[in-house]
Amino acid sequence: MDEGSFLTHVAPEGGVKMVDVSGKPSTIRTAVAAGSVLVGEKAFRLIEENDIAKGDVLSIAQIAGIIGAKHTSKLIPLCHDVSLKGVDVELSLDESLFSVDIRAFAKSVGPTGVEMEALTAVSIAALTVYDMCKSVSKQIEITNIHLRAKTGGQSGDYLRSDN
Numbered sequence: 678m679d680e681g682s683f684l685t686h687v688a689p690e691g692g693v694k695m696v697d698v699s700g701k702p703s704t705i706r707t708a709v710a711a712g713s714v715l716v717g718e719k720a721f722r723l724i725e726e727n728d729i730a731k732g733d734v735l736s737i738a739q740i741a742g743i744i745g746a747k748h749t750s751k752l753i754p755l756c757h758d759v760s761l762k763g764v765d766v767e768l769s770l771d772e773s774l775f776s777v778d779i780r781a782f783a784k785s786v787g788p789t790g791v792e793m794e795a796l797t798a799v800s801i802a803a804l805t806v807y808d809m810c811k812s813v814s815k816q817i818e819i820t821n822i823h824l825r826a827k828t829g830g831q832s833g834d835y836l837r838s839d840n
Contacts, residue, residue: 695755701788706829710795712822714777714806720813721775724806731809735768735777738805742766745801746783746794753797757789766798768806777806780825790830796822 716724724734731737743764750758763784771778781798783791803819810817827835 693755695757696789698757698788701831703787704829705784705786706790706827707782707784708790708792708795708827709780709782709825710792710799710823711778711780711825712799712803713771713774713779713820714803715818715820716775716777716806716810717814717816718775720810720817721770721772721777723813724777724810725770729809730812734806734809735770737809738768738777738779738802739766741805742779742781742798742802746781746798749794749797753793756793759785759789759791759794760787761785761791761794764794764798766802768802777803779803779806790827792824792827796824 720729723729727733743766745752746764746766747761750756761783763782765782767780769778769780770776779799779802781795781802783794783798785791785794799822800819803822807817807819823837824835825837
């Protein structure tokens, strides 16, 4: 088995463990994640006109995404509590797909990365869009949540090839 193919969160006796990162150096870590919410034409138009009954979908989902990033270690059992230095969540409308596209950027200085924080920001923002629009359509689909890029850490930088 090569060095990168073992599961770091599985203890030798078979249980789970939180990885000890105390010996790792603190470095600047960044991550960018993205995803989309396919809302359909009717909900799209209402979002575009800021006429969804629950309020301003894009602003509220943006705030929810930031809060989600800040609470990642409380939601994902084996994630470390990361001291975030910055979080940016952007939402945009894609009329060709009737979608809300979400991009999240997270930054920290520490011994472990912020990929999960960026992915959680996108996920929570997407769920918020769903929640705010579900009275308009039950066919809303959250899709394509993925890591676009990361910097820092032992594994080095990563840039998704279709960026």
